[in-house]
Amino acid sequence: MPQETSPVRVMLEYKGQQFVLQPGHVGSGWWRFDFRKRLAADSQPFDVVAMRNLDWTDLPWLKMLGWTLLTAAALAALLSLERQRAERRRAEELLRLGQVARLNTLGELAAGIAHELNQPLTAVLANTQAAGRLLDDDPPQLTTARAAMQRAAEQARRASDVVGRLRRVVERPDIAGRLQPVSLEAAVRNALYLLEPELRRLEVKPELGSTTATILAEPVALEQIIHNLLSNALQALAQVPAGTRTLQIEVHAIAGKGELTVRDSGPGIAADVLSRLFEPFFTTREGGLGLGLSLCESLASGMGGTLVASNHASRGATFTLQLPLAPAA
Amino acid sequence: MNSPLSPLIHLIDDDEAVRESLALLIGTVGLRVQAWANPQEFMAKFDRSSIGAIVLDVRMPGISGLTVLEKLIAEDVDQPVIMLTGHGTVEMCRRAFKSGAAEFLEKPVDDQQLLDTLQAAVQQHVRSRERTHDDRDARERYARLSAREREVLGLIVAGLTNKEIGRALDVSPRTVETHRASLFAKLGAESLAQLIRRYAALVEGST
Numbered sequence: 001m002p003q004e005t006s007p008v009r010v011m012l013e014y015k016g017q018q019f020v021l022q023p024g025h026v027g028s029g030w031w032r033f034d035f036r037k038r039l040a041a042d043s044q045p046f047d048v049v050a051m052r053n054l055d056w057t058d059l060p061w062l063k064m065l066g067w068t069l070l071t072a073a074a075l076a077a078l079l080s081l082e083r084q085r086a087e088r089r090r091a092e093e094l095l096r097l098g099q100v101a102r103l104n105t106l107g108e109l110a111a112g113i114a115h116e117l118n119q120p121l122t123a124v125l126a127n128t129q130a131a132g133r134l135l136d137d138d139p140p141q142l143t144t145a146r147a148a149m150q151r152a153a154e155q156a157r158r159a160s161d162v163v164g165r166l167r168r169v170v171e172r173p174d175i176a177g178r179l180q181p182v183s184l185e186a187a188v189r190n191a192l193y194l195l196e197p198e199l200r201r202l203e204v205k206p207e208l209g210s211t212t213a214t215i216l217a218e219p220v221a222l223e224q225i226i227h228n229l230l231s232n233a234l235q236a237l238a239q240v241p242a243g244t245r246t247l248q249i250e251v252h253a254i255a256g257k258g259e260l261t262v263r264d265s266g267p268g269i270a271a272d273v274l275s276r277l278f279e280p281f282f283t284t285r286e287g288g289l290g291l292g293l294s295l296c297e298s299l300a301s302g303m304g305g306t307l308v309a310s311n312h313a314s315r316g317a318t319f320t321l322q323l324p325l326a327p328a329a
Numbered sequence: 330m331n332s333p334l335s336p337l338i339h340l341i342d343d344d345e346a347v348r349e350s351l352a353l354l355i356g357t358v359g360l361r362v363q364a365w366a367n368p369q370e371f372m373a374k375f376d377r378s379s380i381g382a383i384v385l386d387v388r389m390p391g392i393s394g395l396t397v398l399e400k401l402i403a404e405d406v407d408q409p410v411i412m413l414t415g416h417g418t419v420e421m422c423r424r425a426f427k428s429g430a431a432e433f434l435e436k437p438v439d440d441q442q443l444l445d446t447l448q449a450a451v452q453q454h455v456r457s458r459e460r461t462h463d464d465r466d467a468r469e470r471y472a473r474l475s476a477r478e479r480e481v482l483g484l485i486v487a488g489l490t491n492k493e494i495g496r497a498l499d500v501s502p503r504t505v506e507t508h509r510a511s512l513f514a515k516l517g518a519e520s521l522a523q524l525i526r527r528y529a530a531l532v533e534g535s536t
Contacts, residue, residue, distance in 0.1 A: 123346040124437070125438070
């Protein structure tokens with residue numbers, strides 16, 4: 001800064017005497033800054049004094065404003081990020097709760113079925129075995145044995161009624177009436193979004209092709225099938241080392257059908273398992289109910305489609321879901 | 330067996346078909362069966378003094394079989410309780426045994442398994458009743474002894490001879506002999522060995 005325009009006055013002081021080195025425009029501001037330092041030489045113990053008076057107008061208002069705005073913006077961004085994360089966490093929590101609730105319902109259902117069937121079966125077994133013992137008696141107690149056999153038959157019929165009732169509850173004949181055009185690709189993206197925590201945990205980056213197809217489906221049933229196929233793929237991938245996990249998802253429209261293929265690089269499906277894959281209550285999983293894929297298949301066929309499983313030539317399993325294309329609007 | 334009647338099995342299940350068929354099956358081996366549809370009614374009315382066992386279904390409307398089991402145990406009912414269930418979980422099984430169930434069987438139950446379990450339970454109950462009966466009898470007889478006789482009995486159980494007992498109690502061996510004969514009679518003991526086997530625990534318990 002040139003000496004003439006500098007706002008700082010520099011002086012040497014010694015016992016009240018002042019020697020101005022640079023007069024400077026100290027200004028008339030009310031806020032005075034000064035700085036003193038004694039020179040270290042014993043022969044000349046001068047004080048060096050630098051001083052300046054500050055006024056409101058001297059403050060760097062623009063820079064201060066800029067800094068404040070920048071800080072506020074950064075803070076706002078941080079808060080919104082935190083809010084987003086909390087929302088995401090909540091959504092994940094809700095999803096997990098939903099799954100737990102569904103599992104509990106299934107557990108309750110299984111316990112109920114077990115009870116409903118075990119009662120008549122207990123009676124059938126006890127009656128027939130009692131009849132056997134009565135016939136072994138000497139003399140054989142024919143009348144009582146015959147009555148026991150008759151009661152056993154009644155109870156066998158009761159068991160079969162329970163099964164019939166159960167089938168009518170589980171089968172949903174009205175699913176075909178609720179079909180509507182659905183974007184297969186959008187449904188996949190939705191399912192992937194829900195599974196994102198799981199994908200991240202397993203370090204799986206799903207590869208989703210760019211093609212799409214609009215099919216006729218019942219949205220909830222479709223979501224359930226896709227969710228099931230993707231979770232199965234993830235469980236298969238969890239069994240192989242992290243670096244080798246790939247998940248390829250493709251959507252095509254071919255010959256009047258919309259086709260979704262889900263291919264994982266997991267261990268694949270053993271030959272003896274492959275043939276029984278869609279059987280109800282067949283499971284290879286510890287604690288599995290064996291209902292997932294069987295349900296998916298009946299849902300798919302209820303919507304006029306198919307679900308097929310195969311092993312890939314190199315490695316891993318492929319599930320192919322086909323559903324009728326929606327008629328062009 | 331003590332009772333002139335054959336052992337009585339109480340069968341509690343809300344399902345009529347199950348109740349009838351199991352009652353028939355249990356009857357084929359000569360055990361008497363009393364079937365109950367309602368656990369509350371069973372709890373209120375069943376004969377607690379009878380020899381036998383209780384077969385209890387876990388899943389019943391209104392009150393769980395496990396709750397009935399806990400109430401029976403809390404009441405000091407000594408009949409062994411066999412639990413029956415259609416879908417036993419490990420947790421349920423654990424709770425049943427912890428509460429004092431004698432056995433835990435899954436429906437549908439095989440005849441041989443059920444009948445073997447019942448026979449074993451009945452035998453166990455008969456033995457435990459005999460033991461309680463003997464214990465009570467011994468306690469009653471012991472209570473009839475005089476203070477001096479109890480002292481003498483304590484010293485006999487401790488292994489002292491008549492002469493030593495006389496010295497210890499500062500009486501003549503002849504007096505000891507009299508006390509000894511009297512307490513043998515009161516306790517109904519036929520030999521020294523029997524006396525010690527039946528009363529040692531009581532003597533040690535009272536000192």
